[in-house]
Amino acid sequence: xxxxxxxxxxxxTATGQRVTLRCSPRSGDLSVYWYQQSLDQGLQFxxxxxxxxxxxxxxxxxxxxxxxxxxxxxxLNLSSLELGDSALYFCASSWGGxxxxxxxxxxxxxxxxx
Amino acid sequence: GDSVTQMEGPVTLSEEAxxxxxxxYTATGYPSLFWYVQYPGEGLQLLLKxxxxxxxxxxxxxxxxxxxxTTSFHxxxxxxxxxxxxxxxCALSLTGGGNKLTFGTGTQLKVEL
Numbered sequence: 001x002x003x004x005x006x007x008x009x010x011x012x013t014a015t016g017q018r019v020t021l022r023c024s025p026r027s028g029d030l031s032v033y034w035y036q037q038s039l040d041q042g043l044q045f046x047x048x049x050x051x052x053x054x055x056x057x058x059x060x061x062x063x064x065x066x067x068x069x070x071x072x073x074x075x076l077n078l079s080s081l082e083l084g085d086s087a088l089y090f091c092a093s094s095w096g097g098x099x100x101x102x103x104x105x106x107x108x109x110x111x112x113x114x
Numbered sequence: 115g116d117s118v119t120q121m122e123g124p125v126t127l128s129e130e131a132x133x134x135x136x137x138x139y140t141a142t143g144y145p146s147l148f149w150y151v152q153y154p155g156e157g158l159q160l161l162l163k164x165x166x167x168x169x170x171x172x173x174x175x176x177x178x179x180x181x182x183x184t185t186s187f188h189x190x191x192x193x194x195x196x197x198x199x200x201x202x203x204c205a206l207s208l209t210g211g212g213n214k215l216t217f218g219t220g221t222q223l224k225v226e227l
Contacts, residue, residue, distance in 0.1 A: 002157060031213065043158075043203060043217040056212025090157055099146055099207050100165075103215065105157035 003027065004106035006091050012112045018079040021109045025072055025093030031055065032074040033094075033103060034066055038087035049074060050097035078111070086113045116141045118204050120218035127194055127225050135189040135221045137178075137204035145206035147171075147180055147187040148215065152201045161189075161202070194225045 003026035013019055025032050034046040045058035049068035060066075063081075068074045078085060088108045094101035121136040139145065146165045150158040162171030167182035176191045187204060204218040 002159070004157070033213070033215075035215075042219045045214045045216065048212045048214060050212070056214045058214060092158075094213060097213055099209050099213055101213055102160055102163075103213065105150075105159070107155075107157045 002104040002106060004091055004093050004104050006089075006106040006109050008109060009107070010110050010112070012114065013081060014114055015081055015083060017081050017113075018077065019081065019111065021076040021078070021089055021091075021111075023074045023076070023091030023093075023106060025074070025091075026104055029093035029095050029104070030072065031094045031097040031101065032068055032072070033092040034060075034074070034076050035090040035092065035105075036087045037090060037108070038084075040084075041087075043090075046076070048097070055097050081113045083113050086111055116145070116206060116208060116216050118206055118216055118218035120202075120204050120221050123201075123220070123222035125221060125223050127223070129196055129225055129227055130193045131225075133189070133191040133194045133198075133223065135202055135204075135223070137187045137189065137218060139185050139187065139204075139206050141185075141206055141208060143208045143210070145208050147178070148205040148207070149176070149178055149187070149189050150203040150205060150217075152203065152220070154200070158203065194223070196225045196227060199223055199225045 046060040048056040092103040149161040162173040164171040164180035
């Protein structure tokens with residue numbers, strides 16, 4: 001158990017809908033990351049927050065948005081969902097926001113868009 | 115852009131066999147290199163890392179050496195066990211990019227008795 005929690009574990013929804021994925025980092029960690037794992041794209045970095053502020057951005061679609069709240073938990077919002085958004089979404093956390101900080105991954109949220 | 119290339123899987127080995135999973139990278143700067151492991155139904159776990167050329171990362175019998183001249187970070191283990199069956203990901207991170215990890219496609223390892 002990494003100490004990173006993600007809810008829900010599974011989510012099934014329809015095209016065009018909007019969903020919210022939630023992540024609670026390990027106690028004491030200030031940075032949160034979101035990654036998408038899909039069969040065709042592999043494991044891709046979406047976005048990083050450090051202490052409430054955006055630190056780095058990857059190939060995150062405009063339909064997707066994220067934020068980190070004052071209590072350091074994070075939410076990833078996915079809207080106007082398409083079939084291709086079906087994937088496993090991982091959250092990770094680290095104490096620092098730089099390259100030397102080890103990232104600890106949660107178990108993931110599996111999103112299925114029908 | 116920055117990228118990581120791993121050998122295709124699945125790799126199937128008998129218990130106690132020698133393991134090599136090849137990983138090469140392309141990066142504009144001087145990256146840190148990582149191997150992560152993903153067991154079925156779980157998130158990724160850091161297996162080992164190296165932050166500069168000629169560094170050797172090691173953990174649980176696995177090791178990998180950062181080779182700048184060949185831009186490689188191959189994963190090796192002398193004697194695999196059934197419990198090593200998992201998907202292994204090579205990754206890099208560069209300074210100045212936050213702490214973003216760029217992953218390879220992953221290599222599935224199956225170890226049989």
